[in-house]
Amino acid sequence: MKTRAIDLGADLVGVASIDRFERAYEGHRPGDILKDATSVVVCAKQIPSGALQGPSTSHQSVMDAVHRLLDEIAFKLSLYIETHCGGLAVPVPADEPYRHWESGRLHGRGDLSHKHAAVAAGLGRLGKNTILITPSLGNRVQLVSIVTTQVLDPDPLLEGDPCVEDCRLCMDSCPTFAIKDGGVDQSLCRPHTMRKLAKGHVVEDCRVCRRVCPEGGAGRSL
Ligand code: B12
Numbered sequence: 001m002k003t004r005a006i007d008l009g010a011d012l013v014g015v016a017s018i019d020r021f022e023r024a025y026e027g028h029r030p031g032d033i034l035k036d037a038t039s040v041v042v043c044a045k046q047i048p049s050g051a052l053q054g055p056s057t058s059h060q061s062v063m064d065a066v067h068r069l070l071d072e073i074a075f076k077l078s079l080y081i082e083t084h085c086g087g088l089a090v091p092v093p094a095d096e097p098y099r100h101w102e103s104g105r106l107h108g109r110g111d112l113s114h115k116h117a118a119v120a121a122g123l124g125r126l127g128k129n130t131i132l133i134t135p136s137l138g139n140r141v142q143l144v145s146i147v148t149t150q151v152l153d154p155d156p157l158l159e160g161d162p163c164v165e166d167c168r169l170c171m172d173s174c175p176t177f178a179i180k181d182g183g184v185d186q187s188l189c190r191p192h193t194m195r196k197l198a199k200g201h202v203v204e205d206c207r208v209c210r211r212v213c214p215e216g217g218a219g220r221s222l
Pocket residue numbers: 020021022023024025093094095096098108109110111112113114115116117120129130131132133139140141142143144179182183184185186189190193204206207208209210
């Protein structure tokens with residue numbers, strides 16, 4: 001299954017057992033997505049570090065492309081699991097759509113949180129900016145998950161703090177100081193991040209908490 005995921009274009013793949021999701025919000029656990037779920041497969045795809053430096057139009061195009069690619073990997077891997085391993089498999093959207101939305105505080109939640117699933121699958125740990133840092137590709141990865149009833153061997157968890165000691169660059173660089181207590185205040189982040197361009201295109205303009213992280217991608221300073 002893992003070889004197939006890599007053949008389909010994933011750069012990293014890991015497996016989590018569902019007992020590792022007990023701290024997830026009710027309604028956002030693997031069993032809420034698929035009855036009798038036993039495992040979650042998580043795939044990561046690298047993005048070019050340059051996308052974080054260039055204009056927001058290029059960044060948005062990279063985000064759209066990587067999410068399409070990850071959704072396709074999850075779709076094909078789900079079919080592979082059902083055909084060759086057995087059981088049912090549900091691909092969880094890489095980005096949108098998701099069901100949970102609180103309009104008052106602009107707060108969304110994925111049907112399953114991929115970054116928490118990636119930690120549970122042993123792919124990395126969450127940095128202070130709350131996104132996943134992997135040992136080989138840093139934080140320059142986007143993620144997708146597949147929930148399945150197929151019993152798969154879980155990968156070992158990674159230990160330790162992934163951040164450079166005493167580093168607070170992401171928190172201090174956030175223009176709205178939205179990163180606090182291991183979470184992000186979405187009501188501060190979203191209005192600043194999303195920008196409407198002259199022709200009406202909406203792009204994610206701010207990505208500073210990811211760009212300044214010393215645990216970046218290829219060529220990162222460690
Ligand atoms: C909503 C959302 C946002 C929101 C909130 C981000 C956040 N910190 O969760 C906003 C709009 C702010 C956002 C911004 C960005 N996002 Co976003 N976003 C999502 C989305 C759709 C859902 C995330 C989610 O459900 N979070 C859960 C939050 C709401 O819960 P919480 O209250 O913080 O959770 C707390 C506890 O309940 C507990 N918890 C919650 N669930 C679970 C589960 C388990 C198992 C455990 C143990 C604990 C636990 O832990 C938290 C701390 O206490 C995911 C896609 C997906 N389906 O996962 C992408 C995703 C997280 N985003 C991503 C990215 C890249 C970004 C940006 C970098 C984009 C950019 N502008 O450059 C920024 C980063 C901002 C930041 N510092 O977080 C990537 C992260 C990749 C990575 N390497 O980790 C994801 C995974 C998309 C993808 N397919 O790759 N995003």
